[in-house]
Amino acid sequence: MAAKQSVIVVGSGIIGASIAWHLTRGGAAVTVVAEDEGGVATPCSFAWINASWGNPEFYFRFRLRAMAEWRRLATELPGLPLAWCGGLCWDLPPHDLEAFATEHIGWGYGIDRIDGNAVRAREPYLANLPDLALSVTEEGAVEPVAAALAMLSDAKARGATFVNAAVHSLIRTGERISGVVTSAGLLEADHIVLATGAGTTPLTAAIDLHIPIDTPPGLIVHSRPHARRLNGLVMAPELHMRQTGDGRIIAGSDFGGADPGQDQQATAEALFDKLRGSLLDSPSLAMDFFTVGYRPTPKDGFPIIDAACKGLYIAVMHSGVTLAPLAGLLASNEILTGEKDAALAPFALSRFS
Known part of the structure; x- marks a missing residue:
């Protein structure tokens, strides 16, 4: 039997929790590393689930699909504090x-x-x-910290590990990112996922990878x-x-x-x-x-959900609450299978090159 792929997810807000939960469901050996369960930006969110005004059609379609994924997630994880209140x-x-x-x-x-x-x-x-x-x-809202904690709890029940630590830097081995340096020591894995919001930039800057993010x-x-x-x-x-x-x-x-x-x-x-x-x-x-x-907002307003280099996956976005279940699903599938969903093409990091 092939060994499970090991994945470190840095960040435990709504995006990190969703990615970790989907990875665990997909059979990965997952370690979540964060200083606090529930994240930093997530507790400060209005938590509106929508595909409302101000977006071009391709992004509207992506958000609408994410709304449907919230309904799917609620059936797979009963008890989510989710209300389709309109x-x-x-x-x-x-x-x-x-x-x-x-x-x-x-x-x-x-x-x-x-x-x-x-x-x-x-x-x-x-x-x-x-x-x-x-x-x-069809619009709704979720209590975002409670939802993130529910996903983390279920992931841990399925074998995921939570490490309460700060991440100081990434470990590069040749052309690959192979681990993280944390306040609890060195951790290595097949894949590293950064779901660190505003904290993404300092981690990637140290490996000469520029992630253009505003944080209003x-x-x-x-x-x-x-x-x-x-x-x-x-x-x-x-x-x-x-x-x-x-x-x-x-x-x-x-x-x-x-x-x-x-x-x-x-x-x-x-x-x-x-x-x-x-x-x-x-x-x-x-x-x-x-x-x-x-609010961790890529410069053009759209998410970054992409493999940045070998071993390193980036997931940073505003509207994290709306997008969480879809971002988690598509990111975990790509990490575990190497196959990218066509809907992620507009959200590649290369668009900023």
Whole structure:
């Protein structure tokens, strides 16, 4: 019997957890290395699962496929904190909102135009109603850290190992990356996967591999648990919000989060005041905490999901929550079989050469 392929996955956020879980299911001997289970960017995510506006058709199709993979993942890993709650959107100027609706309806996205009365029926606690909104019933949200931990837990139950350590550098053997230098010692494997978000650049720069990534910050506020005030995702002008399964309302000036500014506390308080003012009958709504996440965004806005060189695979992207199950599936298949899914062609690192 052939020996299992050994893979080290560096990073334990939603992308690293998905890759590790899929690799383990595919028969690999997996070691996950990270300082904290659940990642760094993942806890700061708004966690909207969508194929919404602002993307060319090829990327829309990829995101739509990722949404379907979330449904597949939920059947294979029961209990994922995933809700297909639907979204309401009116955060674009009227002309742009109509252009988005027309384009995406033509692409097969399930969008309905609804008036203020229909918005009120869906979201009775909204204080400010639009004349027109777009309803997308197939969109959803996931509690991202809980989902990452569920995948890591199941991977460990199937034999994966978790090493609580910082990764300092990559080990090069000839033309191949063969391992990592960690605070717990040297680890070697057949394949190394970097799912390290903003931490990717310093690791690859040391082997003269440039990964062009921006890391814009985004501030998101989190309320204390509260009685139900939102039934689904709400994308209003300058305020995107949703309510989690445990009753927390989370919000940003958009889904990526607000610019935290010089005084993060003041920015958070102002944003939470706007949130409180947008909801009726919520005098007891109180902020619990805020997060500032640094969104790992390749320079052209699209993911990097690719073998960077022999033994080294890179998976870095914003919209990591939407893309996680598909990125995990396709990356693990390529690592274990050497066969690249055609859908990954636009996301090769070579496009930056």
